[in-house]
Amino acid sequence: MSEPRPSPLPRVVVGVSGSPGSLTALARAAGEARSRGAELWPVLAWEPPDTGLTARRPPVAAVPTGEWELLAAQRLRDALGEVFGRPDTGIPGQALVVRGAPGPALVRTADRDGDLLVLGAGGRGRLRRALWPSVGRYCLAHAGCPVLAVPPSPLAAALTALHRRNALRLRLDTGHLEHEFDTAPPDA
Template sequence: MDAQITRVVIGVDTGPGSLTALRHAWAEAQRHGAVLHVIHAFGGSDPQQYGPACIGAPDLHAEQRRRAREELRKICVDALGRTPAELPITIMVVRGRPGAVLTRYADRPTDLLLVGAGSARLLKRLFTSSVTAYCFRHAQCPVLSVPAPALVREYGKGARRWNGWVRRQADEAAREALLHGASHT
């Protein structure tokens, strides 16, 4: 990298791996003396993520954005120990597909884009769209992939594979374990 990094951009979701990735992004921003931009893209792949949609609800997107912003604040507090207002970071909630949102925002050669490493399972990589792969293909800046901690990878082998409520419960259990210092090797 020839250019000085001035912005560190990271996309986070509601999964427990976001805690580790956000901590890594904060460390990179500190190391480079850069501003950290935390982005949560919603509505691109899981429209039910923030509750059921009501047909004809005039403020549905505003409500989804409000809930996503609340979740983003909680992730920042969980990962960094302080609210976004107490830190020199910028947070954004953007409607759209995560990969496209991130690469559109991290558009400078002096940006550093951090993304989760994604699934190591071959079948999942073959049949699903990977935000990480999209970012590596389309980014105009350096991209750093952050692997999920071992605890999160182990959850992925069990209950987290199921859809819906069970997956969300497994994510929350992994997040709590990561917050309270549990490790799994």
């Protein structure tokens, strides 16, 4: 996770934050890199917490900027471990931790002819859209390369709904599960 090195191969640059959507995008980007014979460049962009909306909150603890960068690098290694089972991709390329807002950082990184920029998309409510700008919209408007927006896993919405019902202590609807078990073929 050092300075980028030049390469003649095309690249698949993917935004990684550690969120479920970014992990889905990372897995898709790996497949794209393999099928295109391209390098995979996972990028985690970070900003010190004293910028933007977080500056209005009281600080939790005074943490030096270098510590935040180390935490960002660890978050990227953790995300790679989640998707690949190890802290590297097993695909040629380079993992980067970039200081800056995610949209501009990803557009600056995916700046070569032949690059493909991959992002996780979807799953943003009205409040979230109002408070935080969309990285995907920024990249679509400013990138000089194709942008692939990967929708969240179909299970993500179901899981979110289950968590919400559980948090509100609402009864879970399991009627469809009973029907599936009733119509399942008997074991042979």
